[in-house]
Amino acid sequence: MKETSATPAPRVGCRRIARALRGLALLLILVLVHATAAQERRWVVAFANLTEEPGVTLEGTGFTGREVREGFALAARQWPIDLVVYDNRRDSRQALANVADAIGRKVDLFIHYHADAVTNAAVGPRLRAAGIPVLAINYPVPDAPLYTVDNLAAGRIAGEALAEFGARAWRGHTVVAVLIGHLSAVEDRVPERAKSVTEGLRRHLPTLKIASLDTQGNPARVSGLLGRLVTAEPRTKFLIAAMDDATALAAKAALEAAGRLADGAIVGHGVDRSIHGGMSERKELDPNNRGSIVLGSVAFYLDRYGYDVLPLAVRMLRREPVPARTVTHHKLITAANVFVEYPPYDMQ
Amino acid sequence: MRLASSAVAIILLLLGSASLAVAQTDCTKVVPASPWGPNDQTGATNRVTPAVTKAAAAEIKDGNVIPMSYPLVDGIPLFGSRFTKSILTTTSLAPGAALGENQLTYMEDTWLSQSHVGTHLDGLGHIGRKDCYFNQIAMGKFINQNYMTKLGLEHLKTFATRGVLVDMVKVYQAAGKFTGNPACKKPCLDKGTVITAADIQAGLRMYNTTLREGDILIIHTGWGNLFEQFPAQNATFNSGEPGIGKDAAKWLVSQKIVAVGGDTWGVEVIPGEDPKEAFIVHNILITDNGIHIIENVRTDLMAAEAASTGRSTFFFSMTVPKAVGLTGNFVGIEGIR
Numbered sequence: 001m002k003e004t005s006a007t008p009a010p011r012v013g014c015r016r017i018a019r020a021l022r023g024l025a026l027l028l029i030l031v032l033v034h035a036t037a038a039q040e041r042r043w044v045v046a047f048a049n050l051t052e053e054p055g056v057t058l059e060g061t062g063f064t065g066r067e068v069r070e071g072f073a074l075a076a077r078q079w080p081i082d083l084v085v086y087d088n089r090r091d092s093r094q095a096l097a098n099v100a101d102a103i104g105r106k107v108d109l110f111i112h113y114h115a116d117a118v119t120n121a122a123v124g125p126r127l128r129a130a131g132i133p134v135l136a137i138n139y140p141v142p143d144a145p146l147y148t149v150d151n152l153a154a155g156r157i158a159g160e161a162l163a164e165f166g167a168r169a170w171r172g173h174t175v176v177a178v179l180i181g182h183l184s185a186v187e188d189r190v191p192e193r194a195k196s197v198t199e200g201l202r203r204h205l206p207t208l209k210i211a212s213l214d215t216q217g218n219p220a221r222v223s224g225l226l227g228r229l230v231t232a233e234p235r236t237k238f239l240i241a242a243m244d245d246a247t248a249l250a251a252k253a254a255l256e257a258a259g260r261l262a263d264g265a266i267v268g269h270g271v272d273r274s275i276h277g278g279m280s281e282r283k284e285l286d287p288n289n290r291g292s293i294v295l296g297s298v299a300f301y302l303d304r305y306g307y308d309v310l311p312l313a314v315r316m317l318r319r320e321p322v323p324a325r326t327v328t329h330h331k332l333i334t335a336a337n338v339f340v341e342y343p344p345y346d347m348q
Numbered sequence: 349m350r351l352a353s354s355a356v357a358i359i360l361l362l363l364g365s366a367s368l369a370v371a372q373t374d375c376t377k378v379v380p381a382s383p384w385g386p387n388d389q390t391g392a393t394n395r396v397t398p399a400v401t402k403a404a405a406a407e408i409k410d411g412n413v414i415p416m417s418y419p420l421v422d423g424i425p426l427f428g429s430r431f432t433k434s435i436l437t438t439t440s441l442a443p444g445a446a447l448g449e450n451q452l453t454y455m456e457d458t459w460l461s462q463s464h465v466g467t468h469l470d471g472l473g474h475i476g477r478k479d480c481y482f483n484q485i486a487m488g489k490f491i492n493q494n495y496m497t498k499l500g501l502e503h504l505k506t507f508a509t510r511g512v513l514v515d516m517v518k519v520y521q522a523a524g525k526f527t528g529n530p531a532c533k534k535p536c537l538d539k540g541t542v543i544t545a546a547d548i549q550a551g552l553r554m555y556n557t558t559l560r561e562g563d564i565l566i567i568h569t570g571w572g573n574l575f576e577q578f579p580a581q582n583a584t585f586n587s588g589e590p591g592i593g594k595d596a597a598k599w600l601v602s603q604k605i606v607a608v609g610g611d612t613w614g615v616e617v618i619p620g621e622d623p624k625e626a627f628i629v630h631n632i633l634i635t636d637n638g639i640h641i642i643e644n645v646r647t648d649l650m651a652a653e654a655a656s657t658g659r660s661t662f663f664f665s666m667t668v669p670k671a672v673g674l675t676g677n678f679v680g681i682e683g684i685r
Binding site (some may be wrong): 073074077078109304307340341342343344345 | 623
């Protein structure tokens with residue numbers, strides 16, 4: 001009896017194990033099929049750029065909308081993404097028309113770069129109603145993740161670099177700091193950047209005198225403004241925080257014209273192509289130009305937005321959590337690290 | 349006293365040499381060892397054995413010779429500050445300068461040029477990682493003002509092997525992902541197009557062939573049409589290029605080829621896949637695996653030949669001068685069918 005009663009038990013066990021194995025195999029197949037489908041899935045992502053008007057620069061830097069768009073196109077190569085690009089032309093009606101078109105196309109995700117808060121407030125609900133997630137660049141869209149410059153961090157980096165240089169190289173000298181650039185450009189948050197430069201400067205040189213020279217966005221005004229200041233103070237050293245690279249280069253030219261190159265140190269903001277360049281271009285930030293009074297420039301990476309933003313977009317599409325706010329990782333680019341950060345790759 | 353000063357001098361000398369040693373990169377941590385041994389300076393041409401050359405000779409069916417080099421002349425696009433200039437010496441053409449009763453005259457050239465111009469081969473000493481080059485060679489010890497004392501072209505074996513062309517224009521057109529560039533007068537992939545391992549495999553399948561050890565792969569992208577338009581399209585040609593990405597480079601390494609060439613100035617995709625990496629495919633192929641890169645190869649004629657005959661393989665004929673200590677050189681290539 002014991003033997004007969006013992007015999008069926010393993011059969012039941014075997015059947016159970018077999019069933020379990022079959023279930024497991026089915027599950028595995030389902031997972032594999034799903035994984036393969038997910039791997040092969042391509043997404044249509046719309047990117048509505050702030051503006052691509054030639055010559056118009058963005059965020060108080062020297063970068064243009066074309067560079068932002070090209071960065072997205074290059075970054076998209078690494079992802080299963082078909083990019084649809086719109087130009088908002090800094091125009092709210094155009095921005096809303098672009099949103100409507102993207103909804104019509106049934107894109108999978110919309111990346112919105114537009115400065116008008118009222119428009120942005122309208123854009124979010126429209127896209128969400130169409131089931132399209134939104135990712136905002138630099139200007140918030142309510143309830144959408146935001147990728148943004150961090151002017152506070154950037155300014156602090158510039159201010160600290162200048163102050164460290166001043167404290168090290170000009171101990172015992174009369175030193176004045178100069179904030180120069182489009183200081184009144186509220187729309188580009190340059191005042192925020194300038195305030196943070198001040199904080200960075202004061203961190204190492206708490207009693208430093210700081211002068212502000214607003215160029216109204218015209219680098220041609222740098223020569224006059226800075227020239228007058230340095231001429232009035234013949235024995236003073238100047239720590240110059242330029243709000244963008246064009247201003248930094250103009251400040252260097254102004255000091256050169258005044259015969260005061262030895263009395264200045266400059267840090268810019270942006271690291272656009274005017275200050276670093278291709279293989280055979282001679283640029284200010286260059287390993288062969290380590291003695292320049294332009295100590296460096298704080299990178300804003302608008303040309304690489306795509307490389308930061310598209311991974312966030314893919315996470316959203318995969319329904320993975322993303323932070324509510326992601327900021328650019330600004331860094332001081334100097335002659336010592338410019339070829340690491342921006343390896344010249346073309347033959348120009 | 350003299351003993352003490354000598355001891356101090358010796359200690360300082362030792363400290364100095366120690367700091368020098370510390371300053372040098374440990375290349376065993378930076379570059380893999382050559383599969384052909386610690387003394388290898390030859391790299392992938394080790395794969396071109398007599399058997400490989402003999403098998404490649406079977407590609408010669410009717411003796412048709414297809415040119416695969418571009419002209420080397422003033423005005424062609426050149427990388428960075430490179431230049432090429434020839435000066436003709438014609439002294440014996442002057443009245444009374446001819447030699448002998450037979451009035452022999454002669455002319456010759458002085459060629460002032462960088463070696464990496466026109467259709468050219470990248471040697472193993474061309475590309476490194478820090479100061480470390482192919483086979484973990486710490487190149488800092490092996491250079492002087494004039495040339496390298498290791499990894500020069502004189503160490504290379506023959507390139508007499510089979511060439512295999514893949515037509516990326518056709519692959520992209522067939523896959524419906526061709527975009528092109530309006531500056532090209534014939535279809536070309538646009539700059540920044542990343543050619544993947546799958547693309548190359550599709551190109552091989554298109555002509556029903558596979559790669560075998562010792563082959564040279566030639567990639568037709570159409571971008572070379574901009575070179576042919578020199579100097580009109582030099583700026584566009586130089587501004588970037590379609591080319592292989594890291595994934596393709598790694599796959600080609602696994603195929604044990606000898607070289608990869610193409611109708612672009614760098615063979616790899618520019619702008620690269622990661623903006624913070626510089627010419628990473630060059631590192632993967634040359635530095636890490638001793639596989640040569642051949643740039644500015646004229647591919648359109650062979651692509652047309654392959655399309656018209658349905659065969660993309662040929663005998664690869666390229667002679668590299670035994671130029672001691674050079675990092676590369678311009679070459680002439682012919683595909684023989």
